[in-house]
Amino acid sequence: MTALPPGPAAPVRRAALPLALCAALATALTGCGEDPDAGTNGVGKLEATAIEKKAKAAADAADAVRVAGTLVSKGGTYKLNMRLKKSGGVGSVTSKNSTFELLRIEDALFLKADAGFWVHADSDGKGDDAEPGEEDVAAAEKLDDKYVKVPEDDPAYKQLRGFTDMNVLLDGLLGLHGKLSKGDRATIGGVRTIEIMGGEGNGGTLAVSLEGKPYPVQLDRAGDAGILTLGEWGQDFPLEAPDKDETVDYGRQLPRAND
Template structure:
């Protein structure tokens, strides 16, 4: 017990510290490894999530804004100044971009060849192009739309785990966990409701991501026939 004596009076004010975990889900009391484990299980069990921010992979920077769930995903990816949209429903993957995206620069100087490329690209402007499963780009592009693949790869912290400060991500109270004092990544985990991961700073300056709209469903609808082009076994190349 704490008793503070003041001249002429007895005061108990300030003797008991406020419990930082009062009204929370309690994960702030756990070790860093247990917090990471609980956050991973919460993410795995969620039906949907929105993932936005930047990812640096193999010296390339990607800006993502993807909505993901078990049966597929949809959203935009920007790389090298080019933005394209992805839509996956089951195994069916579609890519939509402007004509500049489809204009291939292979060093051609022949005016007719360039004109032919531009004409072909113009026909694909704003269309969903079906990505064949045998095309080399299918695996990489579909990975951007796969909730489990993205979260498994993104949420891992590297090195010795430690528990950091409490704070807020948006309006939600969070607890921070780090790998190798932040060099291996930093993850903010919700202290309210389920312990969802809400913000990730990837180790090695490999990007920062926000994870929002947990369990908020969204529609996935196949493009109409007049909005889609199917080239068969391979995407168009010049």
């Protein structure tokens, strides 16, 4: 008996194996036709300079943001957890020896801390204050967990306000140094991102969202100057002045917190 030649089904069966293999490995191999930018906002296809431009534009246009993480500035290390918008901000700042809360509504800036902050605060920033006496301790207890309005002519006002000013803080944080290049893709807080790097990472690394608007998501600052996450873009929040019974007049120039 003469063997019949293979029917048309045979080539189909032979093709089935590589097609199935390609589908199974799609998460690991891009050669099978998977588009890494599928379902994204498309900024991953752009050059690093264009990604940075779009990220800054998105940040500038946003009405609000939460900034959290570690910031190293002028020799001091701070942990921030601030919610910011154009008209003010609210949140906490932790330095080496103290934690305090800040609230700003337009130009009115309030600081709230426990008695320990006021007892151990440094009045001139030189770290040479004498041990607090009974009078200092008593005064600190009156300020415990109360809002103190910071006078606009106080030297501490400008520094503290900077933590609550969305434009100032973002302008100071989002700049990368050196020639820009694209880095890795990652998922941060459930958000797909693309990295752009300054000076191959030595000038800082910024992760930009690949979902929705290309907001900055995480910043690794140059020179080990801290890592900050940015989120809740455009989510409004209330800013309310504290009640009179929650506020106390400090009565003299505010001291500086020791780092």
